[in-house]
Amino acid sequence: MTAPTLEIHLTDDDLTAALRSDARAGLTASPKTLPPKWFYDARGSELFEAITQLPEYYPTRTERALLEQVVGEIARIARAEVLVELGSGSAAKTRLLLDALSAAGPLKTYVPQDVSESALRGAAAEVAAEFPGLAVHGVVSDFTDTLHNLPRGGRRMIAFLGGTIGNFAPAERAEFLTAIAQVLEPGEQLLLGAGLVIDPSVLVPAYDDAAGVTAEFNRNVLYVLNSRLRADFDPEAFRHTAIWDAANEWIEMRLEATRDMTVAVADLDLTVEFAAGEQMRTEISAKFRVDGLTAELDRAGFTTEHAWTDPLQRFALVLAERR
Numbered sequence: 001m002t003a004p005t006l007e008i009h010l011t012d013d014d015l016t017a018a019l020r021s022d023a024r025a026g027l028t029a030s031p032k033t034l035p036p037k038w039f040y041d042a043r044g045s046e047l048f049e050a051i052t053q054l055p056e057y058y059p060t061r062t063e064r065a066l067l068e069q070v071v072g073e074i075a076r077i078a079r080a081e082v083l084v085e086l087g088s089g090s091a092a093k094t095r096l097l098l099d100a101l102s103a104a105g106p107l108k109t110y111v112p113q114d115v116s117e118s119a120l121r122g123a124a125a126e127v128a129a130e131f132p133g134l135a136v137h138g139v140v141s142d143f144t145d146t147l148h149n150l151p152r153g154g155r156r157m158i159a160f161l162g163g164t165i166g167n168f169a170p171a172e173r174a175e176f177l178t179a180i181a182q183v184l185e186p187g188e189q190l191l192l193g194a195g196l197v198i199d200p201s202v203l204v205p206a207y208d209d210a211a212g213v214t215a216e217f218n219r220n221v222l223y224v225l226n227s228r229l230r231a232d233f234d235p236e237a238f239r240h241t242a243i244w245d246a247a248n249e250w251i252e253m254r255l256e257a258t259r260d261m262t263v264a265v266a267d268l269d270l271t272v273e274f275a276a277g278e279q280m281r282t283e284i285s286a287k288f289r290v291d292g293l294t295a296e297l298d299r300a301g302f303t304t305e306h307a308w309t310d311p312l313q314r315f316a317l318v319l320a321e322r323r
């Protein structure tokens with residue numbers, strides 16, 4: 001086995017600087033808001049893995065089952081030499097792709113990319129041990145501003161799984177898909193996993209489980225602010241909520257103050273007031289319709305080659321080629 005290599009574009013200091021800027025903007029906005037990438041320190045990444053095992057959280061097992069079914073076809077069309085995975089997390093489902101791409105032919109390199117260094121190190125080491133013939137090159141970075149750093153050369157497929165594309169607001173999403181198209185060469189592929197619009201009675205519990213794991217994941221952003229910016233949030237004084245926004249077709253996760261609070265963020269020299277009942281948005285998770293998604297890909301510079309959905313129409317995998 002060759003040990004995985006790691007490229008770090010986000011040092012601890014970079015992360016703190018980025019969090020300072022996001023926290024200042026988000027905590028002084030009205031309504032208050034924080035970007036979801038700050039859930040994912042080591043604890044947050046572990047909590048996300050626990051979410052993927054919950055009975056209510058259908059996306060992971062639905063995407064996995066779909067991938068199991070169609071991965072051979074994906075590999076035959078893609079013929080990728082390099083698999084780049086954005087927001088790879090534990091890369092649990094990626095093993096299916098790596099197996100199929102290796103069986104179909106020329107796969108040489110796997111490039112997992114994530115903002116969470118701990119998740120990335122773990123996944124890279126495991127994949128390198130399981131696929132001894134594969135070069136594994138991890139990239140710690142923010143996928144919104146470092147796509148240009150991804151390795152070039154060899155026929156590439158970029159995978160973006162888990163429905164993470166739904167965390168972008170529509171305008172940012174268009175920008176992001178266009179940026180992905182710009183780093184790919186004509187003929188290279190994007191494999192996108194996206195949650196579909198389904199009945200809110202199934203959707204909402206996936207983001208508000210009975211055991212309270214998603215609540216803990218949501219509150220983790222406050223622990224991150226406490227440890228990185230010396231804030232004094234009392235995370236347990238915030239209630240987790242998940243609501244379905246039917247007009248925008250997205251789930252919104254929020255943290256609601258259960259009482260009036262004054263929070264000091266020492267490193268920002270900032271005092272933030274929360275009124276009892278005030279809600280702060282911490283994540284959107286947009287859900288899609290296949291036609292809408294392929295139209296968005298088209299506008300970004302991709303031609304959809306295939307869109308697969310599961311029998312209950314809850315999740316889609318779309319393979320699109322850069323024109």
Ligand SMILES: C[S@@+](CC[C@H](N)C(=O)[O-])C[C@H]1O[C@@H](n2cnc3c(N)ncnc32)[C@H](O)[C@@H]1O
Pocket residue numbers: 036037040045048052060086087088089090091093113114115116119141142143144161162163164
């Ligand atoms: C919803 S999880 C999905 C994980 C995995 N791809 C899956 O399908 O289970 C989102 C992943 O994206 C990563 N992530 C979130 N925001 C990011 C950003 N701005 N840049 C890079 N990675 C990010 C998180 O650390 C996490 O691993």
